[in-house]
Amino acid sequence: MAIDVESARRAIHQEVAVPLGLFLEQAAEGVIRVINSVMAKAIRRLSVEKGYDPRDFTLISFGGGGPLHAAKLATDLQIPRVLVPFAPGVSSALGLLTADFRHDYVRTILSKASLTHVDQLIKCLADLWAAAAAQMNREHVDTEGITFLPSLDMRYLGQGYSLQIRFTLAELADWKTLGPLVSRFHDSHRAAYSYSDELAETEIVNVRLAAIGQLSKPNFSQLPETTEDTVSAVKGSRNAYIDGKFETVCVYERSKLMAGSRIQGPAIVEQVDSTTLILQGQLGRTDEFGNLMIILEDQQ
Amino acid sequence: MIQENPAGIETRLDPITLQVMTNAIYSVADEMVAALVCTAYSTNIKDRRDCSGAIFTRSGQLVAQGEVGTPLHLGVMLPAVRTALRSVPPEALDPDDDIILNTPYQKVRVILTM
Numbered sequence: 001m002a003i004d005v006e007s008a009r010r011a012i013h014q015e016v017a018v019p020l021g022l023f024l025e026q027a028a029e030g031v032i033r034v035i036n037s038v039m040a041k042a043i044r045r046l047s048v049e050k051g052y053d054p055r056d057f058t059l060i061s062f063g064g065g066g067p068l069h070a071a072k073l074a075t076d077l078q079i080p081r082v083l084v085p086f087a088p089g090v091s092s093a094l095g096l097l098t099a100d101f102r103h104d105y106v107r108t109i110l111s112k113a114s115l116t117h118v119d120q121l122i123k124c125l126a127d128l129w130a131a132a133a134a135q136m137n138r139e140h141v142d143t144e145g146i147t148f149l150p151s152l153d154m155r156y157l158g159q160g161y162s163l164q165i166r167f168t169l170a171e172l173a174d175w176k177t178l179g180p181l182v183s184r185f186h187d188s189h190r191a192a193y194s195y196s197d198e199l200a201e202t203e204i205v206n207v208r209l210a211a212i213g214q215l216s217k218p219n220f221s222q223l224p225e226t227t228e229d230t231v232s233a234v235k236g237s238r239n240a241y242i243d244g245k246f247e248t249v250c251v252y253e254r255s256k257l258m259a260g261s262r263i264q265g266p267a268i269v270e271q272v273d274s275t276t277l278i279l280q281g282q283l284g285r286t287d288e289f290g291n292l293m294i295i296l297e298d299q300q
Numbered sequence: 301m302i303q304e305n306p307a308g309i310e311t312r313l314d315p316i317t318l319q320v321m322t323n324a325i326y327s328v329a330d331e332m333v334a335a336l337v338c339t340a341y342s343t344n345i346k347d348r349r350d351c352s353g354a355i356f357t358r359s360g361q362l363v364a365q366g367e368v369g370t371p372l373h374l375g376v377m378l379p380a381v382r383t384a385l386r387s388v389p390p391e392a393l394d395p396d397d398d399i400i401l402n403t404p405y406q407k408v409r410v411i412l413t414m
Contacts, residue, residue, distance in 0.1 A: 020315045030316030037323035044327050049334045160346030161338040193339050 025241040036069055040076050051163055051192030058083050062091035067276035071265070071294055075279065080299040086254075086290030089273025101141050101213035103132055106206050112157060113178050113185075113202040121172060124207045125150050132211035141213030153206040154185040156197060162205045163188045222288045226258035233257050235270070242266060242279070259288040322364070329353045329366035337368075356381050358390040 009024060017027035047054045058081045061070035070082045085091050105128040109116075133143050150169055153162035165185050175181075186196040233256035240249045252263060254271035263269065263284035269276040269292065278284045281297035313321070332353030340346040352369035356362055360382040365374060384399045393399075 022314070022316070026314075026316070030314075030319075033316050034319045034323075037320040041323050041327035041330070045330050045334060048331045049338065051338070156341070158341040159338075160340060160343075189339075193335055 025246075026244070029241055029244070032069075032072075036072050036076065039069060040073055043073065043077060051188070053191075054079050060085070061276075062088040064089045064274050067269075067274050069277075071277055071279045071282055074294070074296060075282075080296055082294040084274075084276050084292040084294065086292075087271075087273055088276075098215070098218050100215055101136065101139060103135055103211050103213075105131055105209045105211070108206050109204055111204050113154070113182050113204055116178055116204055118172065118175050118178065121152075121178075121207060125169065125172070125209055128207070128209035129211075132209060136211060136213045139213070141215075143213075145214045147212040147214065149210040149212065151208045151210075152181060152204050153208065154181070154202055154204055156189075157201040157203045159203075163192060164208070220289050223257075223259040223286070223290050225288070226260050230257065230261045230263055233261065238268060240266070240268065254290075254292070257286045257290070257292070259286060259290075261286040265294075325355055325364040326367065329355055329364045330368055333366040333368045352377060354381075358385075360385045 012028050012031070013024050016022070016031060017024050020027060020030070022030065043054055047057075055078045057079060059070055059074050059077075059079045060083045061067045062085055067084045067088050070084065073079070074082045085094075087094065107124055107128065109120075109124065111120075129148060132148070133146065136143055136146055148169060149166065150172070151164050151166045154165050155162040163185065165181055165188060167181060167184070171180070182202050185202055186198055190196040230252065233252045233254075234250050235253045235256075236251045237248050238251050239246050242249070247266065249266045249268055250263075252267060252269045254269050254276070257263075257269075261284075263278060265278035265282040265284065266280045267278040267284065269278065269284065276284075276292060276294075278294055283295045283300050285293050285295065287293065330353065333349075333351060336351055336353065337346060337349055340351075344350040349368065350370050352373040353366040354362060354377055355364045360378070362378055362381075365377065380401065383403075384401055388399055
């Protein structure tokens with residue numbers, strides 16, 4: 001796609017820079033800063049509503065434009081690492097073709113934990129297990145290789161939202177009471193909302209079973225290992241406006257990176273389906289499958 | 301996102317920084333509401349979301365009110381927080397202190413320290 005730089009300059013100048021009394025580059029960077037802050041807000045809210053702290057995760061960045069924003073979003077949200085898959089622009093399509101079969105089964109039981117027996121859960125999960133196996137069988141998935149992930153949706157009696165508490169079928173078979181599950185719920189509640197109430201009655205809302213039927217995995221070719229520097233992947237340099245000033249930034253060709261390649265930010269990594277921006281102080285590292293991991297400054 | 305300024309708070313912000321700060325502060329207020337709704341026992345909170353989260357300055361000026369919640373509370377938040385701060389001055393408050401009041405136009409009845 002042809003890009004008309006002059007038209008872009010004119011539009012930002014007339015529509016943003018002049019009305020706000022800013023320089024052209026200030027205005028252009030301002031557009032990016034504002035959209036980044038909106039995305040950061042969405043990530044925070046979605047994580048907190050599910051009871052997760054974004055700082056405990058790796059940000060996976062895909063789509064054609066995602067890797068342009070990811071390094072800054074990670075910095076602002078204190079997410080320690082960013083994973084940019086080897087072909088971010090077609091990640092969804094690749095996932096569609098290679099993801100495992102998954103079916104989720106759920107049964108609502110609305111039962112106080114103190115009045116629920118382990119046997120009830122085992123019986124309930126056995127029913128869900130049979131339904132999963134039958135469905136996978138109809139879909140010609142090898143039923144030997146199915147992974148089962150049981151969990152409970154639990155809450156304090158009277159709450160409206162629950163937390164998902166995971167366990168294994170082997171653990172459940174060993175337990176005489178629901179004590180371990182209840183204490184796992186208290187821990188989750190404390191981790192998500194900073195408090196727990198050990199004296200309160202807990203309630204099981206749903207029994208869940210996820211059944212994952214594994215498909216044969218595609219054989220991704222591995223990149224050759226390198227211990228050398230990444231000079232051979234540099235295809236030029238560019239005067240880029242980052243954090244309020246112009247600086248000369250190295251531009252790398254993604255397809256020339258090898259396993260173990262290291263890129264010191266600031267850097268721009270270009271490839272046919274996306275462009276990745278690595279910021280000052282951040283380190284980019286390629287693994288043997290060509291995934292680019294961006295590690296934030298305080299995590300190196 | 302928010303730069304430290306040892307000389308004190310800047311009185312003038314450029315329009316871009318202002319918008320970025322606005323989004324950040326709003327997201328704190330929204331997070332407060334999300335945590336409250338997810339842990340609530342009251343039907344009024346957990347189902348109707350009849351609650352609000354907001355950030356105030358020490359002197360009781362409203363900075364941001366969460367977008368999730370009840371816009372109607374905009375009217376009562378201000379006198380409620382000012383009443384609370386009149387009875388318990390900000391310098392008397394410690395981190396993790398809570399103030400509970402049910403008469404926004406009068407004195408604070410209960411102070412609970414967690």
